[in-house]
Amino acid sequence: MSLHSSAALRIGIFGGAFDPPHVAHQALAQTALEQLQLDRLHVIPTGQAWHKTRALTAAEHRLEMTRLAFAGMRGVVVDPREIERAGPTFTIDTLLELQQQYRAAQLFLIIGQDQADALATWHRADDILKIAIICVAGRAFPAGATGRFDTSNNLPAPFQRLVMPPMDVNATDLRHRLALHQSVVPLVFEPVARYIALHHLYQSA
Numbered sequence: 001m002s003l004h005s006s007a008a009l010r011i012g013i014f015g016g017a018f019d020p021p022h023v024a025h026q027a028l029a030q031t032a033l034e035q036l037q038l039d040r041l042h043v044i045p046t047g048q049a050w051h052k053t054r055a056l057t058a059a060e061h062r063l064e065m066t067r068l069a070f071a072g073m074r075g076v077v078v079d080p081r082e083i084e085r086a087g088p089t090f091t092i093d094t095l096l097e098l099q100q101q102y103r104a105a106q107l108f109l110i111i112g113q114d115q116a117d118a119l120a121t122w123h124r125a126d127d128i129l130k131i132a133i134i135c136v137a138g139r140a141f142p143a144g145a146t147g148r149f150d151t152s153n154n155l156p157a158p159f160q161r162l163v164m165p166p167m168d169v170n171a172t173d174l175r176h177r178l179a180l181h182q183s184v185v186p187l188v189f190e191p192v193a194r195y196i197a198l199h200h201l202y203q204s205a
Helices: 023-035 059-070 091-101 113-117 125-131 171-179 190-198
Strands: 010-016 040-045 076-078 106-111 132-137 159-162
Touching: 010 023, 010 091, 023 040, 023 059, 023 106, 023 132, 023 159, 040 059, 059 076, 059 190, 091 106, 091 125, 113 132, 125 132
Parallel strands: 010 040, 010 106, 040 076, 106 132, 132 159
Antiparallel strands: none
């Protein structure tokens, strides 16, 4: 992409394990597209997650489920770069690559409350803040230098709030239900649920 074509672009980055992807992930993506007026949103399944204590489902399955979950969403690109990258996955590396891909564009990093609370522990966190505006879903605000968030203050730059209703769905609960052979529709979209069943994913408790 040329310098001229990317100069005015607003590019979102939404990463995660997507193990499995669910309706709250799509809701957050849609919220980011609309509230940030993004030209493009890169949805990026993590590769080798340095911060995860559990083993993730095989990368090829998470990538395909993510493609199914976000299929048809205008402006969304399911980006496999972190899965294809060797070694641990670090957000800073992805941001630097996208900064080169979209020169002069504004980058927006979309994260949830739990990620926001741990932001100060991220690899090269200070550099992340120099490259992208951090957009936190829900009523989350940064407080001081600890990286944790406090709902009593307004968001200073480079942070921004994404306002969306709370959704009582999380991947841990979904994996537990699937291990018990319980239905997870409509919390997981039908194509993703069919893929999970076809490949017998999450059957070990």
